[in-house]
Amino acid sequence: MSKITGDAFNVNLLKRIFQYVKPYRGIFIWSVILTILLAIVAPVRPFLIKYTLDNYILKGQYHGLLVMTIVMLVLLVLQSAIQYSHTLLTNTLGQSAIRDLRINVFNHITTLRLKYFDKTPIGQLITRTVSDLETISDIFSEGLIVIIGDILQVIAIIGVMFYADWALTLMVLLPMPLLIIATSIFQRSIKAVFQEVRTEVSNLNTYLQEHITGISIIQYFAREEQEYLKFKKINKRYRDANIRSNWYYSIFFPVVEVISAMCLGLLVWYGAKSILAKPLGVTPGTIAEFILYISMLFKPIRELADKFNTLQMGMVGAERVFRVLDTDERTINKGTYVPEKMEGNISFHKVWFAYNDENYVLKDLSFNVKAGQTVAMVGATGAGKSSTINILNRFYEIQKGEIKIDGVNIQEYELSYLRTSIATVLQDVFLFSDTIFNNITLNNPQITMDEVVDAAVKVGAHDFIERLPGGYQYNVMERGATLSAGQAQLISFIRALVYNPSILVLDEATSSVDTETEILIQTAIDKLMKGRTSIVIAHRLSTIQKADQIIVLDKGEIMETGNHQELLKLDGYYKRLYDLQFHSEGIAK
Template sequence: MSNIPNIENISNQNTFKRLLLYTKPHLKKLSFAFAILLLATGADVLGPIIIKIFIDDYLTPRIFEWKPITLLATTYLTLLITSVTLNYFQLLTFNKTALWIIHQLRVDVFSKVQHLGLSFFDKSPGGSLVSRITNDTEAIKELYVSVLSTFVQNIVFLVGVLIAMLFLNPKLAGLFFLLLPVILLLMKIYRHLSSKIFHLTRKKLSELNSKLNESLQGMNIIQAMRQENRFKKEFGNINQQHYSSKLKQIKINGLLTRPAIDLVYMMALSLILSFFGIKSLNSTIEIGVVYAFINYLDRFFEPINMMMFRLSQFQQALVAAERVFGLLDEKDLAPSKEGEGRPTITEGLIEFRNVTFSYDGKTNVLKNISFTAKPGETVALVGHTGSGKSSIVNLLMRFYPIKYGEILIDGIPLQNFSNEELRQKIGLVLQDPFLFVGNIKENIRLHNKKITDQDVIEAAKFVQADSFIQRLPNNYEEAVYERGATFSSGQRQLISFARTMAIKPKILVLDEATASIDTETEELIQTTLKKMRTGRTTIAIAHRLSTIQDADLIIVLHKGKIVESGNHQELLAKKGLYHNMYILQQGITDSITS
């Protein structure tokens, strides 16, 4: 058993090494700060020696020669001012560098999140990711800003104090080295006990953020379904667990930081006083030396107290860093280009060849899907909920990697296209449109420099959005708040239509694009959709069969399989699943209209 390494220590060591790697680009600045620190420490350590000289050489023998005394006072004051000034500049340099490091780390984490695959987000709560990017990086910031600079400064100061003690009395200074193992043991015990608690605390904080994010996103459903008390109870339970873990953390801090070190300090003070007391029985002792040792004793233990206090932040930072590096090391990236060359989409011919797909690697949501959408044709996907319609779109958009089967565009495998080519040539309109904070013009353009203001207006006119935009107080400059909450669902959908048409896509993907639009607007949109589909290959998911009756090909899905295909009239003639769905919807429509 003794040969088995401590996994926790190995993990902490690796994490700490990775954190230190972020200091590499700043080694010159840090070296400069360290040099200033050495000078500041030297000035600080020399202070008690100056006082010792004054007490033993002038005060005790009552020799008051003003010139040497004035020189000592001036020297002491100069050392004090020098120490304060240099400490200010070294702390400023350390902290400025630390802020730049954490700035880079946050950019790295955020950039990594942008390139993760949708499969990762399917299983990762949004609140937990927010916690890693904000709370955890903030905890790491304390490592660079407070902990490392404090440790470096205090370790250098401790070395300086020990050197000064050796200069004054080597035997007594040697006794201090016997206290170091006791202090290191306290630190080791503290780290061992606090590590698990800090892991639990960060986990519960992440769960709090997840629950908060979920409740904010679904507030309308929570209130409509009277779930306030349930969410309050669940949030309260997680908060109670977070409270309990924080309380354990406080107890450990209260026992093993200041009180334990103060106990060792009192032992050391008793040791010094006993040493000089016994020595005074046989010989005279210098009061200045006693003063200097007691002064150095205070200066020796104050840095240790500071380091023990910072050790809590150090441990929290390591735990937070493990979570952040876990995110940075995530392998579930969004699918990207494979192979050589840079093929382009020119015709828009889409082919699915024996495509089988599973989200979890166990249950297939698509089974041996094969069909062809010719250039300029509209292919509609219909079927009950869970039949696989959205999965086909997700694969065509390359949101998920294909493991079984093949998808080709213009005869070229989907994975051979660059992301830029796919996103520029395939336009996507979702059932639930997403608008970004900004204004309408920015939401249509999406900061694409190739799209001019005139292109934005033309796209809006093309999809019948210009009329309502022109009625707004600020027209295309009208502010858009989070998720476009101040616009109706139909208006948000029209803006997303304009956004799609602004890039002039070769392939159009519509996920029940008219579901959020009222009947009167839908008639206009249907006319618009016909114009949008002209000259473009269109894949349309449809729940209302009345919207896709003119499709060139209708594919009927059931439990991940294609069970029927053909145009509207052909499928009605088969009197199969499509016929039953159509009759059912017509019956509902007739009952409503009657």
């Protein structure tokens, strides 16, 4: 991975960027050809004006003037057509390459382990995928190709100027070292500011994403004023960074104009002196030609610093984006085992697991679940129940031990097969801003409407869905905001069922619904668990009394195992949990 330096011509980084240009090689080649043509055509018009002035206007030859006027109009149209094509192609090239890169970045992000998202703000990833990628597209539309074109144009103009009058050219270029010094100072100064701007954009996006997502918490605790003040500080830093960048521009551009005026003054002084001293030397046409050349010369030079910094911002954006792409925190999918059907025998053997590789949340965990059985996991918050489910799905990798399904290590299964064979219903239901049907199928074309309706009927959700405007085509809005918690939970349960899993996982699946909805779900659960291996995690012990096996966890260790009656007879940890819960419920009643 490239170290972030902000160097505008980091060759290795440019090579990586141009890997995405390869599919559009034809567009790139034509962009380069048009860039060269623009550099060649640019000096021609001033030369024609000089020739027309000296040979036709001053001599009163109106026919020749008419011919040259037509020639210059044709040239202008040709130059405009080339410029139009050049702008269109460079922008098409940039947007096409960025489209492919953005798809690549999104695809890579979706394969990263949950551990990566535990420590990376979502707003930062949004910045990488959106605004940082846009700065890379500027490398093509406003950066590298355009810079090369401007440099070629400057070289061509200076070459023609020397050909026209080398002494006059030297006089005109006397202030150029001042421009080079000013450009160098400007480029170094603006570089640090641009990096600061990109950092503040990332901070702004992160803050907005987190606080808009958590707006209900802010309002519940009346924190609007405090969060408003905090946002003002972040926004002020972003504004100040932009003002500093504008400040450098406000100094640089007037300096360029002053130097340009100096060149023009030297041209007029030296040219007039030469005409008066030697009328046949420098002609009025030459003076007019050089005035146009000075304008054409300083325009790309003035813009060169700006475009150079556009290129630099693109490189900074590219380094940030490739840092994400170079992240190796992905679940390694080397497994190839895809049986015709997974039976659902689960075996944990001496499993140790830690989120940070140091503090183990699961310690020497060993248990077996036979196909078709229902096993329940109980314990206090932080006991390791959800962690057990996370490692079964390979969302996190274990440090020691072995997990097998049907006698095969889970790492030997093809990853997508493993995860689609284990359907999970979580306590915190997430619904996308989409239709109910698409939220259930997750846009899987192999799942039909009949299958969705059948699963909804089994769960008992069909009637309420049909009452919604549009039925299964009803848009639930972001995070299911237009549905109750119970309705959202029912939809997530249908989502799990339509994939016809071999293993069903219910992680606190009924804890956020009302009693009536819980009874509805529990009835469906009893039917659907039959013949399917099921793992149930629940705080309410009343929901797991029919389980074939109950595993009692505490601080990542198995304290007791057995069915409900066996554990009550032990008069141990489970019995204390049971008595405490039902005593509390009795008080509540």
